[in-house]
Amino acid sequence: MEDRKVRLRIYGMTCDDCVATVSRGLRNQDGVIDVKVSLKEGIAEVAVDSAKVKPEALLKNGVFTKPSHYRATLVDH
Amino acid sequence: MGEEIKQFDLIILGKGAAAFSAAIKASELSNGEMSIAMVGTGPLGGTCVNVGCVPSKYLLESSHAVFRPEHPTMPGIYETRVSHDFGEVMKGLRSYVSHAREVKYSQVIDNYTNVTLFEGLGKFIDKRIVAITGPDGKELDRVKGSNILIATGSHPTAPNIEGLHDTGFLTSDTIWELKALPRSVAIIGGGAIGLEIGQALLHFGSRVIVIEALDALLPQTEPEIGLALRSKLEKEGMQFHLRARINSVSRSRDGKSIEIITHRGKEKLEAEEILVATGRQPNTGSLNLEAAGVRTDSRGLIITSDGMATSTPGIYAAGDCVSKKMFLETLAAREGVVAVSNMFGDDMKIDYDAATWAVFTSPQVAGVGMTENEFSKKNGACSCRVFSLENLTKASIMGETEGIIKITVDPRSNRIVGMHIMAPNATDIITEGAYAVRKGYTVDDVIATSHIFPSISEGIKLAAQSFIRDISKMACCVE
Numbered sequence: 084m085e086d087r088k089v090r091l092r093i094y095g096m097t098c099d100d101c102v103a104t105v106s107r108g109l110r111n112q113d114g115v116i117d118v119k120v121s122l123k124e125g126i127a128e129v130a131v132d133s134a135k136v137k138p139e140a141l142l143k144n145g146v147f148t149k150p151s152h153y154r155a156t157l158v159d160h
Numbered sequence: 161m162g163e164e165i166k167q168f169d170l171i172i173l174g175k176g177a178a179a180f181s182a183a184i185k186a187s188e189l190s191n192g193e194m195s196i197a198m199v200g201t202g203p204l205g206g207t208c209v210n211v212g213c214v215p216s217k218y219l220l221e222s223s224h225a226v227f228r229p230e231h232p233t234m235p236g237i238y239e240t241r242v243s244h245d246f247g248e249v250m251k252g253l254r255s256y257v258s259h260a261r262e263v264k265y266s267q268v269i270d271n272y273t274n275v276t277l278f279e280g281l282g283k284f285i286d287k288r289i290v291a292i293t294g295p296d297g298k299e300l301d302r303v304k305g306s307n308i309l310i311a312t313g314s315h316p317t318a319p320n321i322e323g324l325h326d327t328g329f330l331t332s333d334t335i336w337e338l339k340a341l342p343r344s345v346a347i348i349g350g351g352a353i354g355l356e357i358g359q360a361l362l363h364f365g366s367r368v369i370v371i372e373a374l375d376a377l378l379p380q381t382e383p384e385i386g387l388a389l390r391s392k393l394e395k396e397g398m399q400f401h402l403r404a405r406i407n408s409v410s411r412s413r414d415g416k417s418i419e420i421i422t423h424r425g426k427e428k429l430e431a432e433e434i435l436v437a438t439g440r441q442p443n444t445g446s447l448n449l450e451a452a453g454v455r456t457d458s459r460g461l462i463i464t465s466d467g468m469a470t471s472t473p474g475i476y477a478a479g480d481c482v483s484k485k486m487f488l489e490t491l492a493a494r495e496g497v498v499a500v501s502n503m504f505g506d507d508m509k510i511d512y513d514a515a516t517w518a519v520f521t522s523p524q525v526a527g528v529g530m531t532e533n534e535f536s537k538k539n540g541a542c543s544c545r546v547f548s549l550e551n552l553t554k555a556s557i558m559g560e561t562e563g564i565i566k567i568t569v570d571p572r573s574n575r576i577v578g579m580h581i582m583a584p585n586a587t588d589i590i591t592e593g594a595y596a597v598r599k600g601y602t603v604d605d606v607i608a609t610s611h612i613f614p615s616i617s618e619g620i621k622l623a624a625q626s627f628i629r630d631i632s633k634m635a636c637c638v639e
């Protein structure tokens with residue numbers, strides 16, 4: 084297992100429920116180990132097993148694709 | 161210089177079509193939350209609205225308004241001289257450009273509070289940090305972006321011809337400031353820009369001479385169209401020197417003198433003014449792309465994937481600074497959308513195969529997809545038909561039968577792979593070709609689709625029918 088931290092800029096979060104929804108969505112993705120979401124900064128820090136999930140694949144998580152209104156971009160590449 | 165580096169979600173280098181469409185798309189996708197730094201110099205809107213599409217089309221339309229009444233095509237309608245003031249037309253043009261810039265760019269961007277405008281040129285410090293410099297090269301600011309879009313466009317170039325710079329010349333950047341109509345203009349370069357501005361000046365009454373290095377006009381289109389357009393423009397009085405090389409340019413008693421070499425030998429041409437329209441170069445030279453690891457081709461154009469990603473992750477490019485074949489406002493805007501969507505994890509790709517292009521002369525020329533030659537070269541064989549507007553009722557009524565519609569199909573599937581048109585409103589009806597190429601429609605699909613009679617668009621249906629019957633022996637409205 085290769086641990087890697089990926090930072091995501093998350094758009095569309097307005098409350099703690101949003102934080103919970105986004106965190107849950109990310110946590111359910113295969114290869115995601117841990118998720119910390121900051122509502123204030125609009126940033127998620129995601130620990131991933133880089134053998135299992137590429138950073139770009141996090142952007143395709145169901146919580147960031149229609150009909151969900153949350154969207155994300157990578158902070159570091 | 162500001163003390164700290166300002167942090168943004170997205171930096172856009174440029175303020176033109178690609179930059180605006182990207183900024184708006186990014187704002188939409190992020191619910192207006194994405195912080196965007198838009199960096200650039202000069203007026204908002206870049207080339208298209210200020211010195212490109214908009215003023216050139218304004219000039220053409222106003223010139224036709226003068227020319228057409230003086231050249232009626234119907235019996236019983238007599239030549240009417242249109243009194244006009246070229247200086248006032250140009251004032252109107254500049255005022256329209258200001259209005260279009262204000263309404264389509266300045267007021268639009270004011271609505272996006274997430275976008276911060278920076279005046280200055282961008283220069284990469286590394287793959288995330290960009291320095292913004294003023295006209296004197298002094299650094300004004302530094303910005304850092306999680307994603308960066310390069311949309312710095314291009315500028316007109318002038319060939320290295322002896323005496324050209326000392327003699328002076330106009331380009332598509334400077335011609336819009338003209339106060340009086342030059343009696344004669346020599347245009348170096350017979351591409352879309354040269355021909356559009358050339359015909360506009362011709363229609364206002366200038367003597368126009370076009371000097372072109374190639375042996376045909378508009379090599380991107382079907383040769384029949386290049387020939388037909390040349391013949392039409394020659395009839396209107398435009399002079400062409402094809403396969404011509406310019407030896408030198410100098411000042412003369414009445415204006416400017418150009419020595420050219422053609423198969424006839426050396427010739428001297430005289431004109432009051434020279435317009436250089438030989439091509440454009442990308443604005444990438446001062447970006448310090450090496451510091452960001454962004455690769456360019458031999459012409460300095462940025463190499464991208466079909467998702468508009470450059471060689472450096474997180475850096476995208478769009479518009480006239482990208483390495484590609486066609487340089488259009490429409491493509492710049494689309495590429496901006498593709499780039500930004502992919503920053504959000506989409507897998508969007510730019511589709512150049514179904515991109516339409518146009519030359520707004522009268523008649524207009526427009527095309528989409530492959531020419532007969534391109535398809536044959538790639539696939540060994542193709543099937544095509546050339547339909548003359550002489551067989552089209554609407555064109556005959558209008559007295560504008562100098563035009564053709566050429567359709568190329570893949571003989572294996574009957575699918576349309578290219579459509580090229582010279583017709584009064586080719587720029588409007590080419591969209592049918594764009595659908596056909598994009599969706600893979602066959603000539604039978606076009607034939608089965610209702611077209612208005614009599615219209616120029618009916619010509620596309622007749623061109624499609626010419627694959628199955630002899631059009632010259634066909635009555636009106638045969639299905």
Ligand SMILES: Cc1cc2nc3c(=O)[nH]c(=O)nc-3n(C[C@H](O)[C@H](O)[C@H](O)COP(=O)(O)OP(=O)(O)OC[C@H]3O[C@@H](n4cnc5c(N)ncnc54)[C@H](O)[C@@H]3O)c2cc1C
Binds near residue numbers: 201206212283353
């Ligand atoms: C005469 C003429 C007629 C045309 N007619 C048509 C037409 O009818 N239809 C059509 O589709 N296309 C037409 N075009 C082409 C069209 O105008 C361009 O394809 C389009 O405007 C390109 O947009 P862009 O955003 O890539 O670049 P631009 O609009 O050129 O914008 C580039 C921006 O980048 C800025 N910039 C430059 N260097 C830097 C730097 N280092 N840092 C930051 N910013 C920088 C510039 O100041 C500018 O704001 C025409 C072009 C010309 C010249």
